[in-house]
Amino acid sequence: xxxxxxxxxxxxxxxxxxxxxxxxxxxxxxxxxxxxxxxxxxxxxxxxxxxxxxxxxxxxxxxxxxxxxxxxxxxxxxxxxxxxxxxxxxxxxxxxxxxxxxxxxxxxxxxxxxxxxxxxxxxxxxxxxxxxxxxxxxxxxxxxxxxxxxxxxxxxxxxxxxxxxxxxxxxxxxxxxxx
Amino acid sequence: xxxxxxxxxxxxxxxxxxxxxxxxxxxxxxxxxxxxxxxxxxxxxxxxxxxxxxxxxxxxxxxxxxxxxxxxxxxxxxxxxxxxxxxxxxxxxxxxxxxxxxxxxxxxxxxxxxxxxxxxxxxxxxxxxxxxxxxxxxxxxxxxxxxxxxxxxxxxxxxxxxxxxxxxxxxxxxxxxxxxxxxxxxxxxx
Numbered sequence: 094x095x096x097x098x099x100x101x102x103x104x105x106x107x108x109x110x111x112x113x114x115x116x117x118x119x120x121x122x123x124x125x126x127x128x129x130x131x132x133x134x135x136x137x138x139x140x141x142x143x144x145x146x147x148x149x150x151x152x153x154x155x156x157x158x159x160x161x162x163x164x165x166x167x168x169x170x171x172x173x174x175x176x177x178x179x180x181x182x183x184x185x186x187x188x189x190x191x192x193x194x195x196x197x198x199x200x201x202x203x204x205x206x207x208x209x210x211x212x213x214x215x216x217x218x219x220x221x222x223x224x225x226x227x228x229x230x231x232x233x234x235x236x237x238x239x240x241x242x243x244x245x246x247x248x249x250x251x252x253x254x255x256x257x258x259x260x261x262x263x264x265x266x267x268x269x270x271x272x
Numbered sequence: 273x274x275x276x277x278x279x280x281x282x283x284x285x286x287x288x289x290x291x292x293x294x295x296x297x298x299x300x301x302x303x304x305x306x307x308x309x310x311x312x313x314x315x316x317x318x319x320x321x322x323x324x325x326x327x328x329x330x331x332x333x334x335x336x337x338x339x340x341x342x343x344x345x346x347x348x349x350x351x352x353x354x355x356x357x358x359x360x361x362x363x364x365x366x367x368x369x370x371x372x373x374x375x376x377x378x379x380x381x382x383x384x385x386x387x388x389x390x391x392x393x394x395x396x397x398x399x400x401x402x403x404x405x406x407x408x409x410x411x412x413x414x415x416x417x418x419x420x421x422x423x424x425x426x427x428x429x430x431x432x433x434x435x436x437x438x439x440x441x442x443x444x445x446x447x448x449x450x451x452x453x454x455x456x457x458x459x460x461x462x
Contacts, residue, residue, distance in 0.1 A: 122325050122329055123322060123324070123325055126323065126325040126326075126329060127320075127322055127323055130323055131320075136323075136326070140325075140326050140328060140329060143325065143329050144328070144329060147329070208319055208320070208321060209320060209321055209323070211316070212316045212319075212320055215316065227313060230284070230313075231310075231313040231314055231316065231317045232317045232320065234286075234317075236285055237281065237284075237285065252281060255284070256306060258309075259305070259306040259309040259310055259313075260302075260305065260306060260309070262309035262312065262313070263305035263306070263308070263309050
């Protein structure tokens, strides 16, 4: 069989099929990595988190019951690992450890890096709970209801967080315009 | 205000709103700024260059990235399996042909047996008729032979009797011609 549905891949991965597991990872690794990159803004951290995400996925694959989409389940794990990372990072900054400087990847163009850097910087200005809503709304294109379901919040809370993020951006724009 | 909130949410969800509704949002300072910020985020999302995950992550997840030796080993195994498969295919074909032939033979045997079953009663009748005929013939022949034998014996006896009569006549003639002193004297009592 040359084409496998996600369901079949999960089933086979659970049976210990390494190829199926590799295919599942291949389907999600770019999305997970880029999501981590946008939310933490640093490639090395994003890589660490993404690796943790795949380890968690592997350990907990048997808990995926198929009630939601696999991508939603992956996002929940990603979210949890990012939250863990943020807590750890917060602790380290209190301890006086400086965050790592963003290093450009070997294959990344300079213009591309600059464009993405602006996005990372803009996202970094937002508190994490707002950043994640912006990520899901504008980069993942989810509806308010889907975001609420993934974050286990009410739709109104999600809207409030997004509006706050947008209002905050207005302040940044004003600063940039005046600067 | 509540109406504007609904309109803004609708716009954010990508649902179509009219020019008038969009103008109403733009006319409100709070929503105008949010609209502008949201547009900017949408622009960011469009211009964002998807980053290729570093090789560490790809290698970690790509357990199916095989080395040349693995590929070669699999190739050898594959060739072996293919050889066995081909050999097996030949044997299978032969076996199938044999099975087919056996089935044909069984079919023929079955047909012959059924024909034999059909023929059997007729043959038995003919056989019985033949046996009866043979027995009758034998009986006739035997009877004829017996008659011949009886005839032969009777003829033989007649010939013997005739010969005896001739001999007796000859003897009687000899006795009549012989002198009496040459005859034996019977001296006993009569």
